[in-house]
Amino acid sequence: MTIQVFQSLAELGKSAGAQIVAVIEGKPDPVIGLATGSSPIPVYQGWAAVAKERGIAMDHVVCFALDEYSGLETEHPESYHSVIARDATEVIGLNPSLVRVPCGLGDVAANALEYDEAIQAASGIDLQILGIGRNGHLGFNEPGSPFDSRTREIDLMPETIADNARFFDSITQVPTKAITQGLGTILEARELIVVATGEAKAPAVAAALKGPESVDLPGSVLRRHSNVTWYLDEAAASLL
Numbered sequence: 001m002t003i004q005v006f007q008s009l010a011e012l013g014k015s016a017g018a019q020i021v022a023v024i025e026g027k028p029d030p031v032i033g034l035a036t037g038s039s040p041i042p043v044y045q046g047w048a049a050v051a052k053e054r055g056i057a058m059d060h061v062v063c064f065a066l067d068e069y070s071g072l073e074t075e076h077p078e079s080y081h082s083v084i085a086r087d088a089t090e091v092i093g094l095n096p097s098l099v100r101v102p103c104g105l106g107d108v109a110a111n112a113l114e115y116d117e118a119i120q121a122a123s124g125i126d127l128q129i130l131g132i133g134r135n136g137h138l139g140f141n142e143p144g145s146p147f148d149s150r151t152r153e154i155d156l157m158p159e160t161i162a163d164n165a166r167f168f169d170s171i172t173q174v175p176t177k178a179i180t181q182g183l184g185t186i187l188e189a190r191e192l193i194v195v196a197t198g199e200a201k202a203p204a205v206a207a208a209l210k211g212p213e214s215v216d217l218p219g220s221v222l223r224r225h226s227n228v229t230w231y232l233d234e235a236a237a238s239l240l
């Protein structure tokens with residue numbers, strides 16, 4: 001495991017972007033796992049900047065997002081389909097037809113099974129980008145999620161609903177369920193990068209790195225993976 005601490009989000013994004021571009025350059029058929037939320041935004045900007053500097057097109061990269069709300073129409077501006085299109089696909093110049101986001105509509109259990117199969121059919125994820133929730137969640141794997149869990153529907157915890165209310169007009173509009181890659185699915189990615197910024201994430205980062213390895217701290221499962229790089233700002237690293 002590597003821990004890197006940066007003084008600016010621009011530097012953090014550039015460094016993570018360089019790691020992602022190196023993976024993409026190393027393979028004819030690269031597969032990258034995307035995350036939503038505030039944390040990966042500098043990474044997507046850094047990835048786009050490094051790709052542009054090196055003159056490398058990104059339209060052949062296959063991508064799988066981590067998660068999506070259940071029951072929220074795909075066209076909703078805060079659906080993760082919309083967020084990934086806006087924050088990642090357009091910024092980086094990915095091919096929209098190669099960017100998959102789990103489907104939280106219809107038969108979600110069947111969609112979840114099919115999603116894991118699609119990742120396997122693509123030969124697995126070469127590098128997965130992760131944020132971490134204040135409660136330590138990865139994707140939407142809330143505390144209590146089994147370390148070997150697969151893509152599935154999950155009930156969101158009150159603190160996650162409260163954290164995500166900033167994206168909606170009111171907290172009552174935040175979906176209460178989501179479909180997420182499981183912790184077992186995430187651990188199968190060959191390389192992981194975890195991005196955490198801001199003081200509010202410091203306890204979750206410290207618990208993931210130094211607390212007991214426990215399903216109550218989903219981030220602690222990352223210690224079971226042999227190739228994880230943490231990208232932190234000074235505030236998120238302040239309790240290490």
Ligand code: F6R
Pocket residue numbers: 034035036037038039040066067130131132133134137138139140
């Ligand atoms: C991302 C996701 C979540 C977020 C986490 C942090 O797809 O499902 O695990 O990474 O909640 O969110 P931000 O970055 O907004 O603080």
